[in-house]
Amino acid sequence: MTGRRRAASLGKIEEGTGPARPRATDGAPPDTPEQAHASPPPESSRLRRAGPGVWTACVVLPASVSLWLMSLRDVRLDAMGDLGLLQALPVLFWIALGLLVLGFCVAAAARRTAHSCFALYVLTLIAMIHATPPMVEQELRYSWAWKHVAVVDAMLRHDGEVPNAGGFDIYNQWPGFFQFNALILRATGLESPLGYAMWAQVLANVLMLGPLLVIYRSITTDRRLVWGAVWIYYSCSWVGQDYFAPQAFTFLLCACVIALVVRQLPSSRLPRPGPAGGGWPRGRFVLVIVIEAAIASSHQLTPLMLISALLLLSLPRRNRRVALPALAGAVVLTAAWNATVARRYVSANLDSFVDALTRPEANIWSGLSRLGDAAPSQVMVSWIDRGLSGGVFLLAALALMTRRWTRRTPLLPLVLFPLPLALVNAYGGEMIFRAYMFALPAAAFLIAALLMPQGRRLPARMPVVAVLLAAMLGSLLFGYYSKEAMNRFSAQEVAATRYVTTQTPPGSVIISVTFAAPGLEMHYDRHERAEITQEGLQAKRLLAKDPLTGLEPLLRRAGDKPAYVILNRAQYADVHLNGEMPPGFMSRLETDLARSPDFTPVHRSDDAVVYRFAPPSEGSRG
Template identity: 80%
Template sequence: MGDLGLLQVLPVLFWVALGLLGLGFCVAVSVRRTPHTCYALYALSLIAMLHATPPLLYGEMRYSWAWKHVAVVDAMLRHDGDVPNAGGFDIYNQWPGFFQLNVLIVRATGLESPLGYAMWAQVLANVLLLIPLLLIYRSVTSDRRLIWLAAFVYYSCSWVGQDYFAPQAFTFLLFVSAIALVVRRLPSSRLRDRDASRRAWPPGRLTLLLVIEAAIASSHQLTPLMLITALLLLSLPRRNRRVTLPALTGAVVLTVAWDATVARRYVSENLDSFVEALTRPEANLWSGLSRLADAAPSQVMVSWIDRGLSGGVFLLAALALIAHKWTRRTPLPLLVLFPLPLVLVNAYGGEMVFRAYMFALPAAAFLVAALLLPSTRRVLARMTVVYVVLLAMLGSLVFGYYSKEAMNRFSAGEVAATRYVTTSTPADSLIVSVTFAAPGLETGYDRHERAEITQESTSAKRLLEKNPLAGLEPILGRAGDRPAYVLLNRAQYADVHLNGEMPPGFVERLESDLSASPAFTAVFRNADAVVYRFDAPMAGGRR
C-alpha cells in the first residue's frame, strides 16, 4: 500500500460491487412495496463491505489505539481491577467501564485476551448501531423508504473512524440508544405507548435509560457531556420536558457524581485547562482543521475530501429543513445542532470538530434522506440523482476510511517484534519508538517505561533531526542502569511519511545510524521490524 492505503490495492471488482450495491438499493427505494427485510440486507451488506473487508484481508488487528485498549484490558485482568503505578494510563482507572465490561467477557468466555474478537469490533459496533438508528427514524416517520434511506446515508457518510475497539465506540452506541429511548417518548413520536399521556416514563424504561447513562458516565470523558448537551437542547420545547427532564437530571447527576469521586483526580488536575479553553472558542473551532502543514500531499487531499463530505452533509440537511417544513417539527434539527456548543468550549486535542460531526450525523443523515427521497412523480429522475449523491458520499467515505491503512494495518512480523520487546525483555526496560504506530506497545505498560520520539519537546526533536544518535542519547539516558531498546517497524515509516511529524527520511536515517553504531545490537529482526538493544555506557558510566 502507498500513500492512499487500501484505495490503491483493492481490485476493480470491489468498486464495481460497491456501485452495484448502491444501485440495487436505489432501485429498492423506488419501489414502495420493498419489504424491510430487503432493505436490511442492503444495509448489512454495506456494513460488511466497508467494515469487514479490512479484517478479512489482514491477519492482525488494525489501529494502534485498539491494541492499546486490549493492553489495558490485559492489565486489569492481571491486577484484578485497577492498574497500580499506571502513570499516564491512570485515566483508564478513572473511566474503567468499557474495560471492566471486557474483563467480564474474557473471564466468562474463558479467553486469554479480547484480541480475538476485538479485530471485529467495527463490524459489530456498526451492526448494533443500526437498531437504535432505526428506532429514532421510526419515531419520526412511518415511511419505510425514508427510514432505510436515512440508515444507508448514515453508513455512507460515517467517515470519522471512531468505531474500533474503544470506549468511544462503546459509548457512542449507548448514546444513540439513549437518544432513541428519549425520542420514542416525545410528544412528536409516532411510536409513543398508549400510557405516554399519563406518565412520561414507565419504571422499567427509565431504569434502562439510567443504566445506559451510568455506563456512559463510567466509560468515557466526552460522551456524557454530549448526552447532557443533547438532552438540554431537546428540553427547549416545553412540550418535551416531561420526557427530557428526568433523562437530563439522571445524566447530570450520574456524570457529576462520577467526576467528583472516581474521576476526581483527573478533573482537578485538568480543571485549569478546561477553564482556559472556555475563553478561546475560535481556537477550539480551528484546532482540528489546521493541522495539515506537515502532512503528505495525499493526506492534505484526503482531509479536504473529508471536510467536503462533512460540509455537504450539513448543507443538504439545512436544505431539507427549508424544503420540508414538517422536519422542523421533529427533534432532528436540535439533534444536529447540539454538538456546536462543545466545539466552541473545548478542542479535545484537536478532535472535537470531528467528534461533533460524528454525534450529529444520525440526525443529519435523516434530513439528507428526507431531501433526497423522490415523491410519486418523476421517480426515475430523482433516483438517478439519489444514486449519484450516494456514489459521491461512498467515494468520499472510503478516502477518509481507507487512506491511512499503510500505518493503521500491521503485519504478523510487526506484531512479533512488538511482542518480543514487551514480553522477552527485562522488566522495567525503557522501550523507545519513533511514533505510536506499533501493535501492542502498551502490553505490560505497568512493567515498562515508554518513550515516543514524536512526543518529545521541540528542542529535542530538532536535535534528533540534526543527528539522530546524538538526539537519542538524552532519551536513552532516562533508563539509567536499566536496559533500553529501540523498536522500528514498517508502520512507523508510514506514519512519519503520512503525518509529517518528523522530516522525510528520518526513520531511514535513524535505522542506518543504529545499524552502523557499535553501541546498538539488533536483537530481533524480520522483514517488517527490527529491535535494537542499547549496549554502550552513557556519560559517567551509566547505561
C-alpha cells in the same frame, strides 16, 4: 367516496410510498392515528406483488456480495502506498460496491420494497466497508485499539484498578468499558480481547442500526425514508471512532438513550405505552438510567454530549415530561462520577477547560489546521473529508428549509446539540470531528427527506440520487482507508513488539519513533516507554540533525538497565503520511543504528527490527 373506499385508498398509499399525508407537497408524516398506524400488508404478500424494481434489487444484491467476496482473494496489501487500502483493492471490489449502490437505488425507487430487502442492503454495506480490513489483514489494526487491549489485560492481571498506571491513569477513572470487557473474558474463558477486537467495527456498526431505526421510525413510517436515512448515515460516517475503544462503546449507548427519549416524545408517530398523560413507563426509564450510568463511568466527553442533547430536546414545553427526567439523571450521574471517581483528573484539568471557554474559534480551528507537514495525499484526503462533512450539513440545512414538516420533529436539536461543546473545548483537536459524528444520525435523516421525499415517485430523480450516494460513499472510503499503511500491522510487526515487551529485562526503556506499533503498551508495568514524536520541539530538532546524539537523553532514562529501539514498517508509513519528522528521518536513524557499535540488532524481520543499546563501558553486558 364512501368510507370503505377512502380506507382502501389510504391503505394503498401506506403500502406504496409511506404514510398518508394531508399535504402531499409538504412531505409531512401523517397527523392522525388512523393514517399513522394503518396496518401494512405482510411482507410476504408484498413480495408476491412486487414489481420489476423489487425483483431487480433482489437479484443485484447477491451478485454484489458474490463479487465482493471474490475480490478479497486479489487484495494486495504490499501494493499500499500513500492512499492505503484504496490502492490495494482490486477492480472487482469497486464493481461490487457500485452494484450495491445501484441496487439500493433501484430498491428505493420501487413502491413495494420490503424492510427485509432494505435491511440486507444496509448489512451488506456495513460488511463491505468494515469487514474488508479484518478479512484481508492478519492482525488487529490501529495502534490505539492495541492500547485498549493492553488496558483490559492490565485490569485482568491486577484484578481491577491498574497500579502504577502512568498514562493509563485516566482509564482507572473511567473504567466502565474496560471492566465490561474483562467481565466478558471471565465469563467466556478467553485470555484476551484480541480475537474479537478485530471485529469491533463491524459489531459497533451493526448494533448502531438498532437506535437509528428506533429514532427514524419514531418520526415516520415511510420505509424508503427510514432506510434511505440509514444508508446515508453509514455512507457518511467517516470519522472512524468505531474501533475497539470507550468512545465507540459510549457513542452507541448515547444513541440508545436518545432513541428511547425520541421514541417517547409526544411528537413520536408510533404508539407509546406508558402513562396516559405522557412521561415514562417505569421499566423503560430504569433502562435509561442504567445506560446513562454506563456512559458516565466509561468516557469523559460522551456524558456531556448526552446532557447537551437532552437539554435541547427539553426546550419545547411539550417534551419536558419526557426529556427532563432523562436530563436530570444524566446530570446527576455525571456530576457524581466526576466529583468522586474521576475527581483527580477533573481537578487537574479544570484550569485548561476554563481557559478553553474563552477561545471558541481556536477550539474549532484546532481540528482543521493540522495539515502543514502531512504528505500531499493526506492533505487531499483531509479536504475530501471536510467536503463530505460540509456537504452533509449543507444538505441538512436545505432539507430544513424545504421540508417544513421536519421542523416539527426533534431533528433540529439533534443536529445542533454537539455545537456548544465544539465551541467550548478543543478535545485535543478532535472536538469538531466528534461533533460531526454525534450530529450525523439526525443530519442523515434530513438528507434522506430532501432526496427521497414521501409520497413522490423517484425514478426520474434516481440518477441524481445515485450519483450523490456514490459520491458520499467514495468520500467515506478515502477517510476510512487512506491511512491503512500505518494502521495495519503484519504478523512480523506483532512478533517484534511482543519480543520487546516480553523478552527484555524489567525496567528497560523501549523507544519508538511513533505510536504505530502493535501492543507497545502490553506489560506496561515492566518497562518505561519513550516516543520520539512526543518529545519537545528542541529534542526533535536535535534528533533530526543527528539521530544518535538526539537519542542520548532517551537512552539515559534507562539508567543501568538496557534500552531498546523498535522500528517497523507502520512507523515508516506514519512518519511519511503525517510528517511529524523530516523526510528520510527513519532511514537515517536505522542506518545510524546499524553502523553504531553501541546498538545490536536482537530481533529482525522484513517488517521490523529491534536494536539493543549497550554502552561501551558495559561491554556485552546482558
